[in-house]
Amino acid sequence: MSVSIKTAREIEQMRTAGHLLEEVHDYLATLIRPGISTWELDHEGEKMIRRLGCTPNFLNYEGFPASFCICINDEVVHGIPSKERIIQEGDLVKIDAGLIYEGYHSDAARTYGVGEITEDARRLMEVTKQSFFEGIKYAKAGNHLNDISAAIGDYAEGFGYGVVRDLVGHGIGTHLHEDPQ
Template sequence: MSVSIKTSREIELMKVAGKYLEEVHERLAEHIKPGITTWELDKIGEEMIRSLGCTPNFLNYNGFPASFCISLNDEVVHGIPSHSKVIQEGDLVKIDAGLIYKGYHSDAARTYAVGEVSPEARQLMDVTKQSFFEGIKQAKAGNHLYDISAAIGDYAESFGYGVVRDLVGHGIGTHLHEDPQIPNFRQHRRGLRLMPGMTLAIEPMINIGRADVEFMDDDWTVVTQDGTLSAHYENTILITDGEPELLTLSK
């Protein structure tokens, strides 16, 4: 495994990539309303990315046909935007996005509630987001990678939720996916030692039911096997000499 340590110049470029992606997420969230299609959201978001002088890094990645992964309800991740997918009141909408700024990638995901959702759906969203923050409490130089994994998984599982095992977080930099892989559940080993300059995409994917998932016939969309709701929350972070820095979340 080759984990890259970013130089100060690379870190500055990744900070800009992260800031721009945070801005895109904030602006795109304003368009998530009943009646809009996921295809329309994708086009609006892609225009935002390009208007910032950046490139959507998901578009054509391993053949993915859109700039954003937009997943609804029991879709966990990698939902393909479509004219036929119309957002409804009560939906959970997961938007996973990334962009390239001067050769450097950022990656972040959010889960949004459309209008009134059930208390169970709201709790799932809140716990998924908090599991990320539980994880990054361990994201400090000198700790080990799987300290993050254990903190995320233990927190989510304490609510009886299923933590997806088939998909994991990852390193990020000049490539969207770099070493190391970052599971969201407890491991038998401690993993590599964290060092300042590592940039990681931490992304809990949590199901209200069982952890099992399956891939749809489009070879991209991942759904919960039992048809229950799923939530997703992700940020690109930087390991420092102190607290981790969130490159895609400033407030």
């Protein structure tokens, strides 16, 4: 697949999809607490996506059985929600979510600290969030994808963290995963 140039209308559709996904993440943030299962978060999030007139794009994507990837603590990605996976005080919960709005995809992950988290966990959250913004500084005309990824990696590595090289960012549009990757 090659990079497709989006029209102004397509960019606006993707922007709207992103804003709707932000609403879903904001809603899920109000539900995350000790005692809730990852299945409940998935179920409530899917209901909200559908209330917004959208479709969850992870559900059944390449066989994935849920609407959200929900990981706890040291899991990296693609955690499958379950009634048996219960959120605890001090957990780091990563929710990767996506939706389709009028044929256009959004995809975004957030990490949440549940209650009182350790200083190490807080630092990890801060560094990873800032790494994202360091990469954004390089997302401009004339730069290459490796400029963005180098900024992210350099920032994280400066704090003693690494980057999972097998799991990369990607473009979006009418497909969930588009070039560049």
